[in-house]
Amino acid sequence: MRDRKESRIGMNILDEVKEAGTIGISGHVRPDGDCVGSVMGLYLYLKKACPGARVQAMLEKPADIFSCISQVEELCTDFVPAVEKFDVFIALDAEKSRLGEAERFFDAAGKRINIDHHISNARGSGDVNYIVTDASSTSELVYDVIEDKEALDADIAKALYIGIIHDTGVFQYSNTSPKTLRAAAELIGYGFDFSSIIDETFYEKTYIQNQILGRALLESILFMDGKCLVSMVDKKTLAFYNASPQDLEGIASHLRSTKGVECAIFMYQTDNMEYKVSLRSGGAVNVAEVASFFGGGGHVKAAGVTMQGTFYDIVNNLSAQIDKQLKKGQICTTE
Numbered sequence: 033m034r035d036r037k038e039s040r041i042g043m044n045i046l047d048e049v050k051e052a053g054t055i056g057i058s059g060h061v062r063p064d065g066d067c068v069g070s071v072m073g074l075y076l077y078l079k080k081a082c083p084g085a086r087v088q089a090m091l092e093k094p095a096d097i098f099s100c101i102s103q104v105e106e107l108c109t110d111f112v113p114a115v116e117k118f119d120v121f122i123a124l125d126a127e128k129s130r131l132g133e134a135e136r137f138f139d140a141a142g143k144r145i146n147i148d149h150h151i152s153n154a155r156g157s158g159d160v161n162y163i164v165t166d167a168s169s170t171s172e173l174v175y176d177v178i179e180d181k182e183a184l185d186a187d188i189a190k191a192l193y194i195g196i197i198h199d200t201g202v203f204q205y206s207n208t209s210p211k212t213l214r215a216a217a218e219l220i221g222y223g224f225d226f227s228s229i230i231d232e233t234f235y236e237k238t239y240i241q242n243q244i245l246g247r248a249l250l251e252s253i254l255f256m257d258g259k260c261l262v263s264m265v266d267k268k269t270l271a272f273y274n275a276s277p278q279d280l281e282g283i284a285s286h287l288r289s290t291k292g293v294e295c296a297i298f299m300y301q302t303d304n305m306e307y308k309v310s311l312r313s314g315g316a317v318n319v320a321e322v323a324s325f326f327g328g329g330g331h332v333k334a335a336g337v338t339m340q341g342t343f344y345d346i347v348n349n350l351s352a353q354i355d356k357q358l359k360k361g362q363i364c365t366t367e
Contacts, residue, residue, distance in 0.1 A: 043162040045074070045122075045177040046081060048145055052119035055082065056141065057089040058134035059170075060126035062277060062308075065233065067125045068094045069195020070147075070170040072101045074124065076188045077178055088113045090134050095278040097233045101194065102187035113137070120145060125170035127329075128157035147173050151320050152329025168205075168212040171195025175215050189222035194233055201285065202230055206315075206333065241279045244269075248283050248298065254290075259316075260354060261287045262297040264307070264343050270300065277308070285334075288312035295319065295354050299346065302338070307346055311335045317357040325353050 049055055057075050059067035068091065075089035090108035098104055111133035121141035123131055125148055128138050138144055138157075146158030149167040156163045167173050171192045178184065196216055200208045203216070220226050237245070244265065252263035265280065273279075280300055287296035295317040299307040311319035312334055319335040326349070328337025339346045 043147075043160075043177045044179045045078075045145075045174075046180070048143070048160060049078065049082060049085070049120050049122075052082075052085055052143070054115045054118045054120075055085050055087045056113070056115065056118035056121040056134075056137050057087070057124065058121075058131055058138070059091055059124045060130040061092060061132040063091050063094055064281065065098070065198025066169045066171050066195040067091070068098045068101065068104070069191045069193070069198065070124045070174045072098075072104055072107075073171060073188050073191035073195065074122065074174050075106075076103060076185075076191060077174075077183065080185070080188075081180070081183055086115060088115055088118070090137075092132065095281070097236070098194070100229065100232065101191045117141065119143065122147065123157060124148070124174070126150070127153040147177065149173060150329060151331060152324060152335075166207070166209075168207045168209065169196050169199035171199070172212055172215050175219065181218070184222055186222045186224045189219040190224040190229065193219045193224070193226060194229060197230060197234055202234055207331070237282075238279070240273055240275050241281075244273050244275045244279055245283055245286060247273070248280075249286070252287060254293075256351065256355065256358070258292045259294040259358060260297065260351065261290055261293045261295075262299075262347055263287060264299045264301070266301040277302075284310035284312045288314060294358065297347065297350055299339075299343070305342065306338065306340050307343070309337050309339055309346065309350070311337075311350075317354055322350065322353045322357065326350075 057071055059071045071089050071091055078087045090111055093109045118141045120143045121138045122145045123138050128135055131138055144158040146156045146161045148163050149170050151165040154165055164173055175192050248263040252261055254261050284296055284298035287298055294314050296312045299309040302308050313319045318332050320330050320332050323330055323335035323337040326337045326339055330336055
């Protein structure tokens, strides 16, 4: 039984891993840009800063757009690492229950570290936690915990920058702070083509992605007096377009950008009577609370949950909670 659990106001990651011979790193299932960027940024840094340690990063296979990150091909995507039990295991951008197949390595590690910015994980899941719920991204937090900035290089900086731009919507979301912009400016200073990274990893879409986006927009339903917009993609549609869940990135935010819409719901079918739901808010709805009610989590303006039932049952259940939020007249200023 573990009896040590502490949160750090600040953290120097090297102090936490300096005695470790084996270090594992992972993030959440269905990794997004911040997850991939933070995992790869920390992986590259610890390989460089801890040459005597065996460092292993594991994630589900990232989207092809992240192939520009140095050594991303070294990720253990089958979750069969060379090390069975790690001296230290670091969970990034998630609580331990969202680590998927990596959770067992986190649980078995001699020391467990959790770095995250999700409000649903405010207490942390590790023996040592660095949780800052008003941070823009976990990639920004990884940059924070690397105290020796001279040890960074262009490859590490590029990975962390990718994570920051993806979780801030290229600095347009309200979770962007002056501190975030300073971190991004410092990262750019290490020398990489930041403008092409924004185009290639954030804005650029494949033909399949544009097709599935068009389908989602065409079949969307506006309801609750125009304040809510919902769309769904079932398994049959995914198969028709030969699309994967990674091709659905950004659809929920695109729906939310519709004029007058306070909350957008996008869901895709994962199994019979099971859907992965993404929620986005303009501020009047705390979607973290909505998702939490059904066992999910996230941020005030961006959250997710897996739900069972028919499409209409799920929409009705979500609508009841969204309506409660709208009736509160809540205006949220942080994400």
